[in-house]
Amino acid sequence: xxxxxxxxxxxxxxxxxxxxxxxxxxxxxxxxxxxxxxxxxxxxxxxxxxxxxxxxxxxxxxxxxxxxxxxxxxxxxxxxxxxxxxxxxxxxxxxxxxxxxxxxxxxxxxxxxxxxxxxxxxxxxxxxxxxxxxxxxxxxxxxxxxxxxxxxxxxxxxxxxxxxxxxxxxxxxxxxxxxxxxxxxxxxxxxxxxxxxxxxxxxxxxxxxxxxxxxxxxxxxxxxxxxxxxxxxxxxxxxxxxxxxxxxxxxxxxxxxxxxxxxxxxxxxxxxxxxxxxxxxxxxxxxxxxxxxxxxxxxxxxxxxxxxxxxxxxxxxxxxxxxxxxxxxxxx
Amino acid sequence: xxxxxxxxxxxxxxxxxxxxxxxxxxxxxxxxxxxxxxxxxxxxxxxxxxxxxxxxxxxxxxxxxxxxxxxxxxxxxxxxxxxxxxxxxxxxxxxxxxxxxxxxxxxxxxxxxxxxxxxxxxxxxxxxxxxxxxxxxxxxxxxxxxxxxxxxxxxxxxxxxxxxxxxxxxxxxxxxxxxxxxxxxxxxxxxxxxxxxxxxxxxxxxxxxxxxxxxxxxxxxxxxxxxxxxxxxxxxxxxxxxxxxxxxxxxxxxxxxxxxxxxxxxxxxxxxxxxxxxxxxxxxxxxxxxxxxxxxxxxxxxxxxxxxxxxxxxxxxxxxxxxxxxxxxxxxxxxxxxxxxxxxxxxxxxxxxxxxxxxxxxxxxxxxxxxxxxxxxxxxxxxxxxxxxxxxxxxxxxxxxxxxxxxxxxxxxxxxxxxxxxxxxxxxxxxxxxxxxxxxxxxxxxxxxxxxxxxxxxxxxxxxxxxxxxxxxxxxxxxxxxxxxxxxxxxxxxxxxxxxxxxxxxxxxxxxxxxxxxxxxxxxxxxxxxxxxxxxxxxxxxxxxxxxxxxxxxxxxxxxxxxxxxxxxxxxxxxxxxxxxxxxxxxxxxxxxxxx
Numbered sequence: 001x002x003x004x005x006x007x008x009x010x011x012x013x014x015x016x017x018x019x020x021x022x023x024x025x026x027x028x029x030x031x032x033x034x035x036x037x038x039x040x041x042x043x044x045x046x047x048x049x050x051x052x053x054x055x056x057x058x059x060x061x062x063x064x065x066x067x068x069x070x071x072x073x074x075x076x077x078x079x080x081x082x083x084x085x086x087x088x089x090x091x092x093x094x095x096x097x098x099x100x101x102x103x104x105x106x107x108x109x110x111x112x113x114x115x116x117x118x119x120x121x122x123x124x125x126x127x128x129x130x131x132x133x134x135x136x137x138x139x140x141x142x143x144x145x146x147x148x149x150x151x152x153x154x155x156x157x158x159x160x161x162x163x164x165x166x167x168x169x170x171x172x173x174x175x176x177x178x179x180x181x182x183x184x185x186x187x188x189x190x191x192x193x194x195x196x197x198x199x200x201x202x203x204x205x206x207x208x209x210x211x212x213x214x215x216x217x218x219x220x221x222x223x224x225x226x227x228x229x230x231x232x233x234x235x236x237x238x239x240x241x242x243x244x245x246x247x248x249x250x251x252x253x254x255x256x257x258x259x260x261x262x263x264x265x266x267x268x269x270x271x272x273x274x275x276x277x278x279x280x281x282x283x284x285x286x287x288x289x290x291x292x293x294x295x296x297x298x299x300x301x302x303x304x305x306x307x308x309x310x311x312x313x314x315x316x317x318x319x320x321x322x323x324x325x326x327x328x329x330x331x332x
Numbered sequence: 333x334x335x336x337x338x339x340x341x342x343x344x345x346x347x348x349x350x351x352x353x354x355x356x357x358x359x360x361x362x363x364x365x366x367x368x369x370x371x372x373x374x375x376x377x378x379x380x381x382x383x384x385x386x387x388x389x390x391x392x393x394x395x396x397x398x399x400x401x402x403x404x405x406x407x408x409x410x411x412x413x414x415x416x417x418x419x420x421x422x423x424x425x426x427x428x429x430x431x432x433x434x435x436x437x438x439x440x441x442x443x444x445x446x447x448x449x450x451x452x453x454x455x456x457x458x459x460x461x462x463x464x465x466x467x468x469x470x471x472x473x474x475x476x477x478x479x480x481x482x483x484x485x486x487x488x489x490x491x492x493x494x495x496x497x498x499x500x501x502x503x504x505x506x507x508x509x510x511x512x513x514x515x516x517x518x519x520x521x522x523x524x525x526x527x528x529x530x531x532x533x534x535x536x537x538x539x540x541x542x543x544x545x546x547x548x549x550x551x552x553x554x555x556x557x558x559x560x561x562x563x564x565x566x567x568x569x570x571x572x573x574x575x576x577x578x579x580x581x582x583x584x585x586x587x588x589x590x591x592x593x594x595x596x597x598x599x600x601x602x603x604x605x606x607x608x609x610x611x612x613x614x615x616x617x618x619x620x621x622x623x624x625x626x627x628x629x630x631x632x633x634x635x636x637x638x639x640x641x642x643x644x645x646x647x648x649x650x651x652x653x654x655x656x657x658x659x660x661x662x663x664x665x666x667x668x669x670x671x672x673x674x675x676x677x678x679x680x681x682x683x684x685x686x687x688x689x690x691x692x693x694x695x696x697x698x699x700x701x702x703x704x705x706x707x708x709x710x711x712x713x714x715x716x717x718x719x720x721x722x723x724x725x726x727x728x729x730x731x732x733x734x735x736x737x738x739x740x741x742x743x744x745x746x747x748x749x750x751x752x753x754x755x756x757x758x759x760x761x762x763x764x765x766x767x768x769x770x771x772x773x774x775x776x777x778x779x780x781x782x783x784x785x786x787x788x789x790x791x792x793x794x795x796x797x798x799x800x801x802x803x804x805x806x807x808x809x810x811x812x813x814x815x816x817x818x819x820x821x822x823x824x825x826x827x828x829x830x831x832x833x834x835x836x837x838x839x840x841x842x843x844x845x846x847x848x849x850x851x852x853x854x855x856x857x858x859x860x861x862x863x864x865x866x867x868x869x870x871x872x873x874x875x876x877x878x879x880x881x882x883x884x885x886x887x888x889x890x891x892x893x894x895x896x897x898x899x900x901x902x903x904x905x906x907x908x909x910x911x912x913x914x915x916x917x918x919x920x921x922x923x924x925x926x927x928x
Contacts, residue, residue, distance in 0.1 A: 002769075012787075041769040044612065057776055057788070064766035066611060067778040068604070069634055075560075075601035079608025079616060082558050082592050084767050087612065105604075108597040308588045310557035311613030311765060313732055317555045317590060319581035324727045327549060327577065331539035 009034045011061040016051060021173030021199030022121045026058045028176055029090070029119075032183035033060065035231050036254075044080050044087045048073040048102060051128055052094035052121035052199075060090075071102030074109035077116050081301060083311045088187065089116035096126050099135040099154045110163035113191040115300040117183070120156050120194070121173070123201040124212040131204035142209030155282065156196040157292055161275045166298035167193035168274065169291045172217050173200065181229040182291060185256050191298035198287065211287075222281060224266055224290030226259035248296070258291070268294045333527040335365055335390040339475065340400040342407045342414045343468070346378025349406070351493050352468035353384040355504075357540065357719055358489040359481050360388055364534020368394025368835070369719045370911050375565065375657040381410045388528065394721060395836035396911045401526065404471050406449070408432070418442045423524070425474065427467075445519065447474060452514050456506045466507040473511020478519065479528045483512070537724050539686075543715035546686035546722070547645060548573030550693015551617065552581055555732045556643075558616035560594045560605035565657045566713040567619040567647040599627035603644065607631055610641045611777065613737075613765040615697045617643035622651045622664055625671065625708075632706050633672030634779045636802070639752070639761065641700035641707075641735070648712040650909045659909030660713035662831055662880040668708045669859050669889065675799060679809050680859040681709045684834040686722035688857075689715070694728055695814065701735035703809055704763060712880075714911040715832040736762045743772045750784040751775040752798060759805030806860055813858035818868055820852040825925070826872035830856040830886065832911065833878050839914035840921075847918075847927045851876075856886070861893055869897040876921050878904045880912055 009030045014023050033043075043063040047053035049070035056065040068076045077089050098106050098120050109118070124137040131144050135154045142148050160168045167189045169182045179197070186193035198217050200206050206213045211220070230236050232253035238245060246265075248256045258268070267273060274292040281288040319327075339356075343349035353369070360367040368387040374380035387394050399419040405411055405426040418424050420441055426432065428446030437444050453466040476486050486508055494501050547570050551559070561571045575593050582590045596602035602618045609616035620628065625646050635642045648664045650656035668680050679699055683689045692709050700707040736756075738746055743764065749772050752761050761784075764773040775786040782798070783789045820826075829837060834855055841851055854868045869875065869890070875897070877887040884903040891898040904920045906912050922928040 041773075042767055044766045046608075062771055062774045064764070064768075064774055065776045066608075066638075067776065067780065068607070069630055069779065072600065072604040072631065075596065075604035076608035076611075078594065078601075079558065079560065079605035079610070079614075080612045080766070081608075082560075082594065082605070083609040083612035083614035083616070084765075087767055104597055105601050108601065112594075302592070308584060308590055310590075310592055310609070311767075313555040313557055313615050313734065315731065316584075317557070317582070317732070318553055318728065321727050323581050324553065327581065328539060328724060331541045331545075332535070 004037075004040060006030070006034045008040055008062055009060055011059040012057050014055070014058045016054065017203050019202040020051070021123065021201070022052055022055050023058070024173045025119070025121055025179065025197055025199055026055050028179040029183055030059050032180045032187065035180075036184050036187050038088060038187060042087055044089050046073050046077050046080065046089060046091045048093050048097035050094040050097050050126070052092055053097060055092050055121070056090070071097055071100070071105060073097065074102060074105035074114075078109065078112065078114050078301075081114050081116070084309055085302070086309070090119075091116050092119045092121065095120060095122040095124060095134040095136040095156070099156060103135070103154070107159070107163050110160055110165045110192055110194070112301050113164075113166055113298060115190050116192055117186045118192050118194045120196045121199040122156065122196055122212070123199050123205050124210065125201050125205045127201050127204055138211040141211045144204050144207055146209070155278065156194065158275060158278050160194040161271055161278070161293060165194050165293070166191035166295040168293040169194070170196045170198070170289045172198050172221055172289055174214070174217075175289070178223070178227050178289065181227040181256070184229040184231070184254070185291070185294070188250055188252065188254065189294070189298065190300045191295070217287060220285065220287040222263075222286040222288050223261055224277070224288055224292065225261055227291060228257045230255040230257070268292070333529070334525060335388060335527060335529050337388055337401040337526045338397045339386040339402045339404065340414070340417065341384045341404040341471070342410050343382055343384070344378075344407050344409070345374055345376050345380045345382040347406075347468065348465035349382070349384065349468045352472050353386070354719065355486070355489045355493045356472045356475060357386055358492060359476065359486045360386065360528060361535055361540045361721060362485050362489060363481055363528050364531030365390060365528055366392045366394055367721055368396070370396050370714065371718055372910065373658050381407050390529065391842070393839035393842070393914065395839055395914055397915065398913050402475075404475070406467070406471065412436070415440050415442070425471070445522070447471075447514065452510045453507045456503050456510065462503060466503060469504050469507035470511040470514070473508035474515045474519070476508065477512040477515035478522070478524050479526060481528055482530065485530070539722050539724050540719055541686045541722055542569075542717055542719050543683065543686050543689040543711050544570040544647065544717060545573045546689035546725070547693055547709075547711065547716070549577055549725070550690040552577045552693070553728050554694030554697055556615045556617055556693065556697065557591050558606070558609040558614040559591070559618065560596050560602040560609070560616065561618050562596050562599045562602050562620065562624060564621045564624050566649055566717050567621045567624075567645065569717065570619045570645060570647065599624040600631070603628040603631040603642070606642045607635050607640050610635070610700070611766070615701070617645060617696070619645040619647065621647050621649045623654065625664060625668065629672045632678065633674060633676050635706035636672065636676045636678065638777050638779050639704040639763070640777070641697070641704055643696045643700050643707050643709065645696075645709045645711065647716040648710060656909045658713065660832065660880065660911055661907060661909060662710070662712055662833065663885070663907070664710060665879070665881070665885040666888065668710055671708070677806055677860065679703060679705060679707045679813060681707060681814070682830040682857055682859070683709065683711055683715065684831050684855060685715070686720050687725055690725045691728070694730065694732070698730070698733040699809070699812060702733050702812060703760060703805060704735060705805070710831060712832050718911070736760060738762050738764050738773070739768060740770045740773075743768070743770050749773075751786045752782060752801070753784040754801050754804070758808045759801050759803070760808060810860050810862055813860070813862055815862050815864050816857055816868070817855040818853070818864065820868070820871070821850070823850045823852045824873040825849065826852045826854060826868060826875045827878060828854045828856065828868075828875055828886070828890070829878040833880055836912050836914040836917055837878070840917040843914055843918035844922060847922055849922060849925055849927050859889065861890070866894070869894055869900070873900065875901050876904050876924075877901055878917055880906050882907045
């Protein structure tokens with residue numbers, strides 16, 4: 001196989017606003033893809049519509065991408081997976097794309113556990129239409145013009161837990177360490193890996209009334225655990241004092257480590273506890289980030305039907321003449 | 333004795349008459365006489381009125397007629413209506429156990445026969461539930477005796493119907509025999525003018541099948557690998573058929589499924605899944621009906637503009653809105669042809685019979701992949717859900733046409749691959765599939781403005797030239813789609829029709845010829861208009877466009893695309909939700925021609 005360099009993982013120049021959180025996320029994703037030695041030829045980059053959905057053009061220019069319809073990334077990904085199970089699907093969506101117009105599709109994607117990374121670049125506003133609230137904008141927050149949001153927010157992670165998602169995490173576009181660890185783990189997950197990333201909109205939601213501005217996130221961010229990821233090729237030994245560090249070995253020799261914070265340890269295999277933690281921190285006005293839930297045994301959408309590539313259609317796909325006659329005789 | 337009549341059975345939905353009616357139809361089919369059947373059913377699980385009509389004609393006319401010679405009335409709710417529907421001097425058989433106003437029944441110029449159907453089957457079973465079902469077999473027995481259908485033919489049809497449920501065969505046969513015995517004993521003096529003249533070879537080379545099942549088999553043999561759908565009447569049986577036959581016939585040597593069926597959360601999702609799978613190289617399709625087609629409109633534009641192969645099988649029902657979900661119409665022609673905003677135009681296939689449905693199972697994909705676009709197949713409830721006598725299908729010999737796909741090897745000889753470049757001058761570009769291991773393969777697919785390489789652009793010139801190429805591609809489509817079926821004897825009057833409207837045309841022509849009007853015919857098989865349509869328009873003085881919708885949608889398309897023929901076109905329309913009758917078509921044309 002061709003030896004890929006970091007340059008193979010970058011894409012076209014971003015056309016987003018300077019300082020947009022989405023561009024940081026793209027960079028962290030490129031780092032994780034490169035370090036995880038993902039074969040760019042076997043990646044499908046998918047998105048819906050919105051600022052976030054433009055970003056698949058900004059990484060992995062050797063991979064194929066599909067910037068589709070508003071809210072329809074989830075079923076598009078389902079179809080791509082059906083056709084070619086071996087493709088690694090990286091889906092980039094936004095809060096409008098996922099929590100409003102695509103909410104139904106998102107929920108059903110999680111029920112099916114379609115193997116893909118599902119990133120929500122979450123800024124609480126519609127950027128391309130100039131600053132209206134999205135469904136993840138917190139109640140009481142304001143637009144850049146001062147309008148107050150009177151309806152409650154949809155929490156992507158709470159919803160994902162409820163829908164049975166097998167990987168649920170939240171992060172912040174500015175947290176390189178946490179994000180690269182989450183991306184690296186998600187790239188190895190067999191199922192839908194939901195990563196809700198608060199990604200401030202520098203133009204329309206980086207003001208005092210927003211709960212998703214850079215300042216607001218830095219003030220409210222509460223890390224559930226400290227996260228790190230060690231690639232198979234990295235020879236790092238962790239200093240373990242035996243009480244605060246958990247190391248999880250993955251099948252390919254990579255390692256995830258979690259270090260508990262001052263708040264205590266969270267068991268990432270406990271879905272109910274994760275949901276309760278999210279509710280509790282929301283009540284306290286905090287933004288909980290980290291890995292909330294991970295089912296390491298998840299096997300994806302079609303565990304009983306191991307890969308038959310449905311993109312392969314040739315003369316062997318046609319049933320025999322004998323079966324044709326047998327079939328026709330039923331209607332005589 | 334005439335072998336040209338129709339039977340209408342009036343029952344209550346959910347009473348189990350469906351299998352009895354199908355047994356009767358199959359027995360007629362196996363007797364070798366041309367037969368057609370229409371189930372006129374309500375959008376309801378149980379309790380509302382339902383009718384089943386059977387047309388038998390040794391001349392081969394199988395379309396519905398609207399005043400049957402024989403009516404079997406089993407539903408007290410519709411008794412009065414049913415009585416009125418019988419042809420003058422026809423036969424009205426009714427269940428005498430219903431509360432009937434005898435005077436009202438006898439008042440009509442029809443022969444009325446009351447039969448105690450429940451009593452006939454009462455000794456066969458103790459089960460109240462089974463007895464209720466067997467009542468329906470009793471009328472089958474009575475009719476079989478009157479029509480002189482051989483008992484073994486009926487027994488075979490019962491076994492066929494209940495294959496896999498052997499325990500119910502015996503009581504059903506008994507009920508038929510009881511019905512026969514009753515007829516022999518009580519109706520022997522009846523002057524019954526109809527008879528089935530069994531023709532042993534009459535059904536050779538023919539099958540009895542509905543269009544949805546035919547389509548599902550066409551997909552199984554046509555290389556379909558991915559089906560994503562959302563249940564909707566009258567398309568559901570198409571996908572259920574695919575699942576059933578694919579489970580059996582589409583397995584690899586090691587027993588793995590060579591296909592996948594996903595029931596989506598809605599039609600927005602089902603078409604998006606199809607586009608995702610088509611983009612990644614699968615032969616993917618969805619089946620739906622009117623409301624679902626409307627929901628798929630945005631994605632239809634994406635498939636057209638991003639040039640992704642996809643197939644929608646739209647089994648039309650009566651709209652607008654929820655409309656009459658269990659009645660038939662050809663009302664989606666215009667919306668299918670131009671589905672989505674902006675300048676979109678799709679290839680639309682118009683199957684007219686089960687054999688077409690079977691063959692379009694592969695045709696749709698060959699065209700979608702060759703043209704890299706959405707293909708919509710327009711069936712309808714009448715074609716899709718009713719039993720039709722069809723020519724036996726032929727084993728498909730045509731290799732699958734996967735279109736212009738470049739792989740690692742062929743990319744090497746295609747200098748500067750541009751996804752949307754018109755390299756061959758036919759408007760059809762080359763594509764690569766995700767997963768291709770080559771630096772040259774990668775491109776970015778989008779529904780927004782793009783140049784020849786798939787890069788985003790808002791350039792006015794690039795936009796326009798791309799739209800012109802898409803128009804060129806549609807010109808190429810005109811040469812690839814199925815040609816119309818033309819029967820031309822140099823007459824002045826031509827008939828143009830498509831889909832299920834075709835069934836009544838031979839009979840309508842016969843009726844018109846009796847009045848001295850001879851006609852040529854063109855059965856349209858697809859949109860856009862095939863080149864061969866032009867000459868037919870040119871060669872006729874008056875053209876009657878027969879279709880089942882209010883707004884003369886096909887005539888509208890013809891006028892729009894062939895303005896030179898506009899003044900020669902006249903419409904024959906029906907849009908009451910029931911399958912078209914020959915008498916209606918012939919009557920309208922004869923009136924317009926001054927020959928009524």
